[in-house]
Amino acid sequence: MSEREKLLEVKHLKKYFPVKGGMLQRTVGHVKAVDDVSFEVYKGETLGIVGESGSGKSTLGRTVLRLLDPTEGEIVFEGMDLATLKNRKLRPYRKDMQMVFQDPFASLNPRMSVGEIIEEPMIVQKMLNKKQRMEKVVDLLGKVGLPAEARSKYPHEFSGGQRQRIGIARALTMNPKFVIGDEPVSALDVSVQSQVLNLMEDLQEEFHLTYLFIAHDLSVVKHISDRVGVMYLGRLAEIGPKNKIYDNPLHPYTQALLSAVPVPDVERKREKIHLKGELPSPANPPAGCSFHTRCPEAHERCRLERPELIHQGEGQYVACHLYTTEK
Ligand code: SF4
Numbered sequence: 001m002s003e004r005e006k007l008l009e010v011k012h013l014k015k016y017f018p019v020k021g022g023m024l025q026r027t028v029g030h031v032k033a034v035d036d037v038s039f040e041v042y043k044g045e046t047l048g049i050v051g052e053s054g055s056g057k058s059t060l061g062r063t064v065l066r067l068l069d070p071t072e073g074e075i076v077f078e079g080m081d082l083a084t085l086k087n088r089k090l091r092p093y094r095k096d097m098q099m100v101f102q103d104p105f106a107s108l109n110p111r112m113s114v115g116e117i118i119e120e121p122m123i124v125q126k127m128l129n130k131k132q133r134m135e136k137v138v139d140l141l142g143k144v145g146l147p148a149e150a151r152s153k154y155p156h157e158f159s160g161g162q163r164q165r166i167g168i169a170r171a172l173t174m175n176p177k178f179v180i181g182d183e184p185v186s187a188l189d190v191s192v193q194s195q196v197l198n199l200m201e202d203l204q205e206e207f208h209l210t211y212l213f214i215a216h217d218l219s220v221v222k223h224i225s226d227r228v229g230v231m232y233l234g235r236l237a238e239i240g241p242k243n244k245i246y247d248n249p250l251h252p253y254t255q256a257l258l259s260a261v262p263v264p265d266v267e268r269k270r271e272k273i274h275l276k277g278e279l280p281s282p283a284n285p286p287a288g289c290s291f292h293t294r295c296p297e298a299h300e301r302c303r304l305e306r307p308e309l310i311h312q313g314e315g316q317y318v319a320c321h322l323y324t325t326e327k
Contacts, residue, residue: 004042005042005043006041006042006043007041007043007077007078007177007178007210008040008041008064008075008076008077008178008210008212009039009041009076010037010038010039010040010064010073010074010075010076011038011073011074011076012036012037012038012072012074013034013036013037013038013060013063013064013072013074013075013083014032014034014035014036014037014070014071014072014073015033015034015056015059015060015063015068015070015071016030016031016032016033016035016071017030017033018030019031029283029284030283031281031282031283032056032233032234032282032283032285033056033059033060033234033282034059034060034063034070034234035056035234035282035285036073036235037056037060037073037231037234037236038236039229039239041178041210041212042210043210044204044208044209044210045210045211045226045227046204046211046212046213046224046225046226046227047212047213047225047226047228047229048213048214048215048221048222048224048225048227048228048229048242049061049212049213049214049215049221049228049229049230049231050214050215050216050217050229050230050231050257051216051230051231051232052216052232052279053216054233054279054282055231055232055233055234055279056231056233056234056235056282057214057216057231058182060214060231061099061180061182061212061214062182063075064180064212065097065098065099065180066082066083066085066090066094067099070083077093077096077097077178078096078177080093095121095125095174095175095176096174096176096177096178097176097177097178097179097180098171098172098174098176098178098179098180099171099179099180099181099182100164100168100171100179100180100181100182100184100200101167101182101184102182102183102186102187103187104155104160104163104164104166104167104187105155105160105163107167108155108163108166108167108170109155110154110155110156112154113151113152113154114141114146114150114151114152114154114158114166115134115137115151115152117155117166117170118136118137118140118141118151118166118169118170118173119133119134119136119137120170121170121173121174122136122173122174125174127174134151136173137151138151140169140172140173141169143169143172143203143206144165144166144168144169144172144203145165145199146162146165146166146169150162150166159192160187160188160189160192161188161189161192161195164184164185164187164188164196165196165199167184168184168196168199168200168203172203172207175207176209177209177210178209178210178211178212179211179212180211180212180214181200181211181213181214182214183214183216184196184200184213184215185197185220186215186216186217186220193220194223197220197223197224200224201224211224213225218246218257218258218261219261222242222246225242226241226242227240227241227242227245227315228241228242228245228246230245230251230253230254230257232253232290232291233279233280233282233285233290234282234285235290235319236317236319237253237254237291237318237319237320238251238253238309238316238317238318238319238320239309239316239317240312240314240315240316240317241314241316244314244315244316245316246258248316250312250318250322250323251318251320252273252291252295252296252297252320252322253294253295255273256273256274256275256296259271259272260272260273273296275294275296276293276294277293277294279294280293286303287303287304287306288301288302288304288305288306289302289303289306289319289320289321290306297320297322299321301321302321305321307319307320307321310324310325310326311326311327312326312327313327
């Protein structure tokens with residue numbers, strides 16, 4: 001990538017959900033779904049975010065898009081902090097930032113035709129006249145590999161992969177700059193996954209899109225990403241260029257995740273690292289490094305002090321007390 005212009009800068013973002021309890025349903029604690037996360041997304045790139053379910057990655061995506069209100073932190077998009085903007089001021093930015101959801105069937109209104117689904121955001125934003133909107137619908141259907149006749153059909157008449165193509169077409173209706181894919185291929189058959197990933201890559205080039213791609217599947221994220229962030233219990237454990245993360249993971253959690261991925265090349269096979277215990281509850285995360293209850297390298301300091309992300313060279317950052325010197 002020659003151009004390294006920031007499109008989005010997330011600073012110390014937190015999203016806590018209150019936990020209610022007792023007769024009076026008072027707030028007795030918080031689920032820290034996103035807990036002090038900072039990263040940047042550069043124009044034209046794809047940043048992949050991986051983590052187990054419960055790591056907070058989907059909440060992170062929804063909070064960045066302001067589908068959820070952040071508890072704290074900044075979401076700076078093209079220089080404007082969106083974190084505290086209210087409805088009217090937020091509206092102009094909404095069209096620039098779109099989401100492709102995991103389950104296309106649940107996210108498409110079954111009572112609307114495909115044409116109406118794709119047209120709807122243009123009507124809401126009072127964009128174009130009826131004839132122009134129909135032309136745009138047909139054009140977008142073509143871009144995602146569906147025939148013009150698809151516009152008069154309903155979501156249930158399509159396969160999972162085709163429905164995700166419709167979801168992608170709808171996300172592109174407003175000519176967004178930034179698209180978040182929240183597990184966009186996880187519900188699809190493996191054979192269809194690569195077709196949809198390839199389509200997303202083609203559209204990225206054609207429409208000059210920037211992606212935040214959220215998934216639990218490391219091979220899917222590897223396929224599409226330029227850089228990758230690894231989340232554990234609401235925090236970033238490691239972030240860096242794809243090749244650094246996959247070829248030279250530094251954080252013990254990243255190493256464990258990657259050791260579970262089958263590699264065809266015998267020379268590069270890693271010994272599988274078995275993590276002890278279950279993922280702790282984000283309502284009650286361990287003190288110090290939140291990974292210390294499962295980490296094979298845990299030592300005294302890990303139980304006491306939370307590690308911050310430290311640069312380890314060539315854009316690779318890791319939050320682990322094994323790496324104390326910035327490079
Ligand atoms: Fe493991 Fe300690 Fe590093 Fe956390 S800080 S990942 S517990 S070695």
